[in-house]
Amino acid sequence: MSSTQLTSVADLPAVEDFITFDDFSRDFVEAARELRGREGTDFLRGPMNSLVVLRNKDARTLAANPALGNVPADIVLWMATEADLGSGPVTKPDPEQTEGYGRFLQNQVFTTNPPLHQPYRNLLVRQLMPRNILRFAPAAARLAQELVEECAGRDRTDFSREFAGRFVTRFWAEQLGLSSNQAAHVQHLMEEMSLTFLLTRTPEQSQRLFSAATIYMDVVGEAVQKAWSDGGNALLDDMAAELATIDMEGKPQDIGSLVASNFFDGFHTIGVAIENVVFRMLSDETAPEQVRADPALVTNAFYEGTRLDSPLMLSQRLTLQDVEYNGVLVPAGTPVVMMWASANRDPEVFDDPDSYRLTRPIQHGATFGGGAHLCPGRNVARMLTETAVTALTAPDVDIALAGDDHAWAAHTMMRQLTALPVTIRRVNR
Numbered sequence: 001m002s003s004t005q006l007t008s009v010a011d012l013p014a015v016e017d018f019i020t021f022d023d024f025s026r027d028f029v030e031a032a033r034e035l036r037g038r039e040g041t042d043f044l045r046g047p048m049n050s051l052v053v054l055r056n057k058d059a060r061t062l063a064a065n066p067a068l069g070n071v072p073a074d075i076v077l078w079m080a081t082e083a084d085l086g087s088g089p090v091t092k093p094d095p096e097q098t099e100g101y102g103r104f105l106q107n108q109v110f111t112t113n114p115p116l117h118q119p120y121r122n123l124l125v126r127q128l129m130p131r132n133i134l135r136f137a138p139a140a141a142r143l144a145q146e147l148v149e150e151c152a153g154r155d156r157t158d159f160s161r162e163f164a165g166r167f168v169t170r171f172w173a174e175q176l177g178l179s180s181n182q183a184a185h186v187q188h189l190m191e192e193m194s195l196t197f198l199l200t201r202t203p204e205q206s207q208r209l210f211s212a213a214t215i216y217m218d219v220v221g222e223a224v225q226k227a228w229s230d231g232g233n234a235l236l237d238d239m240a241a242e243l244a245t246i247d248m249e250g251k252p253q254d255i256g257s258l259v260a261s262n263f264f265d266g267f268h269t270i271g272v273a274i275e276n277v278v279f280r281m282l283s284d285e286t287a288p289e290q291v292r293a294d295p296a297l298v299t300n301a302f303y304e305g306t307r308l309d310s311p312l313m314l315s316q317r318l319t320l321q322d323v324e325y326n327g328v329l330v331p332a333g334t335p336v337v338m339m340w341a342s343a344n345r346d347p348e349v350f351d352d353p354d355s356y357r358l359t360r361p362i363q364h365g366a367t368f369g370g371g372a373h374l375c376p377g378r379n380v381a382r383m384l385t386e387t388a389v390t391a392l393t394a395p396d397v398d399i400a401l402a403g404d405d406h407a408w409a410a411h412t413m414m415r416q417l418t419a420l421p422v423t424i425r426r427v428n429r
């Protein structure tokens with residue numbers, strides 16, 4: 001196609017021609033369903049002349065295009081502190097306040113581009129490949145058992161805090177050399193840092209986010225640094241040795257910053273995945289019994305639960321050069337909003353996409369993104385979720401939803417329930 005026939009992103013229909021920004025960001029799953037149902041919405045113009053990608057095949061094809069890089073840390077920081085998304089005047093925070101948050105972003109693979117991206121990313125990929133995470137499986141199973149025991153002693157369990165969040169923070173604390181007190185502290189900090197996923201924040205919320213990020217970077221960074229210098233932690237030894245072989249500008253200064261910045265999704269997002277998978281399974285009449293009868297179905301529960309309620313509903317990329325795709329010219333420097341949650345409910349790929357089917361064939365999911373940026377944490381996320389679900393569906397355990405009033409947090413990129421009360425009991429079957 002010649003460039004004269006191309007439509008530039010600036011000339012695409014805008015999201016706001018169909019729904020208000022407020023409705024778009026209130027619930028991205030609902031908004032995407034509404035948009036996919038309208039004519040001419042394959043590609044839309046989003047805030048700041050971004051390209052919004054809704055369909056499974058487009059998300060997968062574009063994710064694999066090397067010209068779609070990561071958004072560099074200074075731009076993410078600018079977006080988080082100064083960008084005006086239409087919620088009124090923006091007060092630029094004092095640089096001292098955002099120093100820790102800036103450090104958090106700066107050291108992430110998520111904000112890195114070539115040439116550093118590949119070697120830095122590989123460091124995580126290698127540690128978290130299926131063969132290597134097997135060494136963590138016994139610790140995960142023990143911690144899940146301990147938590148079932150703790151929760152079975154209570155009338156009601158706040159599943160998010162008292163099971164999922166506790167499980168993942170205790171797990172990573174153990175692997176990364178943090179004490180149990182530090183694990184509890186990090187779990188609290190995760191609740192504050194989840195403000196990072198809000199589309200817009202009040203100055204008070206921004207203040208809480210920045211201060212939690214600074215404390216988090218210091219607490220985790222220092223604990224990891226100490227655990228590494230004390231010796232005897234194979235995971236930290238391997239990562240530090242590989243970090244030393246990377247001779248490029250922009251790499252983290254030490255193993256403490258590397259771990260704190262990149263394992264945030266371990267401490268936080270895996271907990272959300274466990275919550276969503278358990279919520280969907282318990283909301284289905286027959287799924288808990290099916291999984292209990294056939295433990296191989298925990299894998300289906302993981303894929304179907306995270307497909308329907310993908311924890312990270314969207315992420316942004318940035319075009320590193322001009323890209324032409326399906327008649328659209330995406331100029332270099334355009335933010336691309338990859339709507340993973342929408343791709344996961346695309347009717348072209350998934351039959352009756354909004355329904356929960358435990359035995360649905362596993363195919364073309366977008367929960368963990370794609371291409372050269374496919375999430376390095378996906379295997380460990382699956383291992384931890386399956387371990388938790390296995391423990392919760394053991395023959396002598398009964399778990400049920402307590403109440404039927406469930407709501408998704410609004411105006412956030414994270415698909416997360418506002419609360420998930422459950423009952424967990426020991427039973428004789």
Ligand code: HEM
Pocket residue numbers: 063070108109110111121124262263264265266267269270273310311312315317340366367368369370371372373374375376377378380381
């Ligand atoms: C259920 C939990 C998780 C979900 C839903 C999730 C989701 C995602 C998604 C959607 C992407 C974007 C990929 C893209 O742009 O194509 C991504 C990238 C990434 N994730 Fe995860 N993630 C999870 C857990 C983890 C964990 C545990 C880690 C590390 C310990 C991790 C580290 C990363 C990194 C470093 C990237 C950037 C990769 C790159 O740019 O090359 N994630 N993740």
